[in-house]
Amino acid sequence: MAADQQWTPARLGDRSGQRVIVTGATNGIGLATAHALARAGAHVILAVRNVDLGERRAAEMGGSTEVSHVDLSDLASVRAFADRLTEDVDVLVNNAGLVAQKRETTTDGFEMSIGTNFLGPFALTNLVAPRVRSQIVNVGSDAHKFATLDLDDLHLTRSRWNPMGAYGRSKLAVMLWGLELDRRLRESGSTVTTALTHPGWVASNLSNVSDAPLMSMFHTVTQTIAKTLANDTDAGAAPTLYCMTEPIPPGSYVGIDSRLGLKGGPTLAGRTAQASDYALAQRLWQRAETETGTSWPRM
Numbered sequence: 001m002a003a004d005q006q007w008t009p010a011r012l013g014d015r016s017g018q019r020v021i022v023t024g025a026t027n028g029i030g031l032a033t034a035h036a037l038a039r040a041g042a043h044v045i046l047a048v049r050n051v052d053l054g055e056r057r058a059a060e061m062g063g064s065t066e067v068s069h070v071d072l073s074d075l076a077s078v079r080a081f082a083d084r085l086t087e088d089v090d091v092l093v094n095n096a097g098l099v100a101q102k103r104e105t106t107t108d109g110f111e112m113s114i115g116t117n118f119l120g121p122f123a124l125t126n127l128v129a130p131r132v133r134s135q136i137v138n139v140g141s142d143a144h145k146f147a148t149l150d151l152d153d154l155h156l157t158r159s160r161w162n163p164m165g166a167y168g169r170s171k172l173a174v175m176l177w178g179l180e181l182d183r184r185l186r187e188s189g190s191t192v193t194t195a196l197t198h199p200g201w202v203a204s205n206l207s208n209v210s211d212a213p214l215m216s217m218f219h220t221v222t223q224t225i226a227k228t229l230a231n232d233t234d235a236g237a238a239p240t241l242y243c244m245t246e247p248i249p250p251g252s253y254v255g256i257d258s259r260l261g262l263k264g265g266p267t268l269a270g271r272t273a274q275a276s277d278y279a280l281a282q283r284l285w286q287r288a289e290t291e292t293g294t295s296w297p298r299m
Helices: 028-039 051-061 075-085 112-131 141-144 163-190 213-229 234-247 277-291
Strands: 019-023 041-046 064-069 089-094 131-140 193-197 254-256 266-268
Touching: 019 112, 028 041, 028 051, 028 064, 028 234, 041 051, 051 064, 064 075, 075 112, 075 266, 089 112, 112 131, 112 163, 112 277, 131 163, 131 234, 141 163, 163 193, 163 277, 193 234, 234 254, 234 266
Parallel strands: 019 041, 019 089, 041 064, 089 131, 131 193, 193 254
Antiparallel strands: 254 266
């Protein structure tokens, strides 16, 4: 796009006949992403943990939708979702994510943040990849820029745990996963492409990580500042949708076109040196295959 043109969802055009999976589509940027695609005519599969809420969201947005249960913190639920997917899809959007309120583990014994934000989506993608015809978009975060990843302590059994630290590590894992996913797709000659996105600082409920007085105050202050400095959910969804409309290089990282990457429109963005480490990405991939019991299919 020309530098003086502002990206809008109108760039989606007519998506009639396309099928798109969006995880975490009941709230925030996942809901905004699903809504924009449904308005553009796509058939949207809302892959959600809360099916009742998903049904309400689907009814509110109209268009062609369906709701399917998946709990990314439970590999049995991920496998069940994949088993129910009997038709091909054009795009898979791995959007769902969380900031854990306290240190806890998933059903499968993973640290909650990395289990839900990385290992669950990793397994889901491996399982449904043979049905994806066009693109896989993984929602990362610039939070990866403040994190490091030690594969010998993936689940923070030895390191100090805190909500935002664990979240940043999980998003660094997503960035590395996207790097290796792109390499594998290119190496295989697949027509499927992948991209990573950062939604900016979105005025959502993500900072509400605890009912403790100090953290509640942090959330209140964060929300007050966000009214001025943060994107709304539609703008937060724009980088994901941008990946579907613009001729960007495979494996691109799309973020926000402001100096701090907080508020603005979608644009190509940079990532840290660790998030660009192909050797680390391959080792993380191998570890994730072992942890999830899933592997990348031959494409």
